[in-house]
Amino acid sequence: MSLFEPDRSSERTPVSVITGFLGSGKTTxxxxxxxxxxxADSAVIINEFGEVGLDHLLIEAIDxxxxxxxxxxxxxxxxxDLEATLRDLLARRDRGEVPPFRRVIVExxxxxxxxxxxQTLLNNPLISRFVRLDSIxxxxxxxxxxxxxxxxxxxxxxxxxxxxxxxxxxxLADAEALASLEDRxxxxxxxxxxxxxxxxxxxxERLFGAALFxxxxxxxxxxxxxxxxxxxxxxxxxxxHDSGIAAFSVAADAPLD
Numbered sequence: 001m002s003l004f005e006p007d008r009s010s011e012r013t014p015v016s017v018i019t020g021f022l023g024s025g026k027t028t029x030x031x032x033x034x035x036x037x038x039x040a041d042s043a044v045i046i047n048e049f050g051e052v053g054l055d056h057l058l059i060e061a062i063d064x065x066x067x068x069x070x071x072x073x074x075x076x077x078x079x080x081d082l083e084a085t086l087r088d089l090l091a092r093r094d095r096g097e098v099p100p101f102r103r104v105i106v107e108x109x110x111x112x113x114x115x116x117x118x119q120t121l122l123n124n125p126l127i128s129r130f131v132r133l134d135s136i137x138x139x140x141x142x143x144x145x146x147x148x149x150x151x152x153x154x155x156x157x158x159x160x161x162x163x164x165x166x167x168x169x170x171x172l173a174d175a176e177a178l179a180s181l182e183d184r185x186x187x188x189x190x191x192x193x194x195x196x197x198x199x200x201x202x203x204x205e206r207l208f209g210a211a212l213f214x215x216x217x218x219x220x221x222x223x224x225x226x227x228x229x230x231x232x233x234x235x236x237x238x239x240x241h242d243s244g245i246a247a248f249s250v251a252a253d254a255p256l257d
Contacts, residue, residue, distance in 0.1 A: 012132040013090070015104045015121055016207045020139030021148045021155040022110030025168035028200030029139060030107055038204040040072035043089055043101040047078050047109055066098060074098045082106065082120050086127050103208060104131065113154050114138075114161050134208050138162035139197070142173035145181050149188075159185055160245045162192050164206065170196040188245060 020026040030046070033039055066076040066089075079085045092098045108114055114136065121133040138158045141148065145167070148155040159165060165185055170178060185194055195206075 014134035019108045019158045024139040024141040032200045043074040142170045166197040
């Protein structure tokens with residue numbers, strides 16, 4: 001892309017990725033979201049219909065892997081890879097085979113390393129022309145999250161790469177353990193926002209709008225996106241855990257190629 005080519009971010013379909021370790025409440029949250037009328041103009045890519053328990057929400061099966069929910073939301077299962085699934089979904093939209101959607105949500109499996117998914121959305125020229133990565137959301141279990149971060153590198157990567165971290169089951173965790181987990185997440189990923197979620201209830205707007213491009217203002221909001229002050233605040237924080245991942249920011253006065 002040349003330096004003088006206009007930014008076409010507003011024309012590309014925003015994609016949010018929902019990740020989170022096994023048992024962290026990701027599916028409960030997704031079920032709540034899919035009932036919200038605000039997501040009627042969305043498409044959701046999940047691994048298996050059976051896994052998420054959406055059967056009672058389906059009203060019209062388009063074929064074996066795509067369905068329309070009662071809210072009007074398009075739901076489909078992930079094929080062999082994300083690129084093929086996304087391209088098929090966009091092609092169906094263009095042909096009018098599925099209701100038009102303005103955004104896409106991708107749910108990963110609990111054991112997934114989210115980095116390859118993010119790489120596909122950012123760097124695959126066959127789909128990055130049509131979609132843009134908007135936000136990465138990670139659910140973290142307030143009760144078991146610390147132990148999962150200790151034992152599973154995937155859980156660490158999910159929290160480290162997120163723009164927004166939703167801490168679930170806070171009503172079941174004691175205050176000291178919860179404070180320790182929050183401190184650990186802040187050190188692991190200073191730039192992410194963190195908020196408690198009860199019973200999977202999250203407002204749909206919390207899933208979108210974390211990207212560099214702000215669709216409301218039709219502009220780039222670099223200050224909000226970078227959240228640079230958070231990195232300075234945690235710059236000298238050293239934690240005994242998660243030593244394989246460090247977060248830092250680099251500021252350059254001149255544009256980078």
